[in-house]
Amino acid sequence: MTTSPQPAPYGTPEVPRVAVRGEARLEVDPEIARIGITVSARGTDRRGALDDLTRRNSAVLDLVKSYGDAVEKLSTGAFVITPQLTGKGRGERVRSYHGRVHVTATLSDFTALGELxxxxxxxxxxGVDGPWWSLRPDSPAHRDARQQAVREAVQRAREYAGALGAELTALVELADEGAEGPSAPASPSGARTRGYAGGGAESEPRALxxxxxxxxxxxxxxxxxxxxPPQL
Incomplete structure (x- = not known):
């Protein structure tokens, strides 16, 4: 049984190969922003702490939902209720209860973001942390970057071939190393606040x-x- 010969991995003198890398780097405006919201409650009574936490969490959800289509996504993360102990050994007892709920909101309307x-x-x-700016996974910016990287690879290969008096004849392989945004969420840019008292009769604060x-x-x-073949 005979097998057909495999092509040389690096080409031949009659059919040489050229290998290049194409890269692209684009700076674009963000499409969405996320904010993290932490609702807290504490009290000497477990039921009282839970009731306060439930009330504050409802107030947060109602406020975020009041912004309608400006909010693309609203999700609740971890819920924690923890007894705080005092004393040690046989005298150990529950001093108070601390509760927290984490909520994440994703907005596409940046005008409403500062006010919210x-x-x-x-x-x-x-407490509020963020915002973390980002692009959507299907953002056209990713496609534009990939296409620009391919065009750069073709142009670079043509320049190498031209320097040898040769021309490109065929594409052998195109390997995508991926198009990616920032490796980690962008650092918060200012909206890190915490409130310790309700608004009461006071006017609402000026929007960030x-x-x-x-x-x-x-x-x-x-x-x-x-x-x-090159003209050497």
């Missing part, structure tokens, strides 16, 4: 003026081409 973050921070025992943080999109590809 400020109003949340003004609520009783409610938040400046969206531009996002960096990367794309990298490896490409292999065959080219005509």
């Amino acid at each position: 973050a400020t109003r949340l921070g003004d609520l009783e025992l409610t 003026d938040l400046e969206p943080q531009r996002q960096t999109v990367y794309a990298r590809v490896n490409a292999r081409f065959t080219m005509s």
Whole structure:
């Protein structure tokens, strides 16, 4: 039984290959922003702490939902109720109960973002972290970066071939190394507040003026081409 010969991995003098990498780096405006909300309660009685936590959590959810379509996603994360002990050994007893609920809100309307973050921070025992700016997974920016990386790879290969008096003849391989946004959520840019008293009869605080943080999109590809014999 005979097998057909495998092509040389690096080409031949008659059909040489050229391997290049194409890269792209785009700076674009963010499409969404996330804020983390922590609702807290404490008290000497477990039921009282739970009731306070439930009431404050409902107030937070109602406030966020009041912004309608500006909020793309609202989700509740961890819920914790913990007894705080005092004393040690046989004298150990429960001193108080601390409760927390974590909520995450994703917004696409940045005009509403500053106002919502400020109003949340003004609520009783409610903390706000963020915003974390990002792109949607299906953002056109990722496609644009990949296409630009491919065009750069082709252009680079043509330049190498041209330097040898040759021309590209075929594409052998195109390997996508992936197009990705920031490796970690962008650092919060200012909205980190915590409220310890309700608004009461006071007027609402002035909304924070938040400046969206531009996002960096990367794309990298490896490409292999065959080219005509060089003119050496």
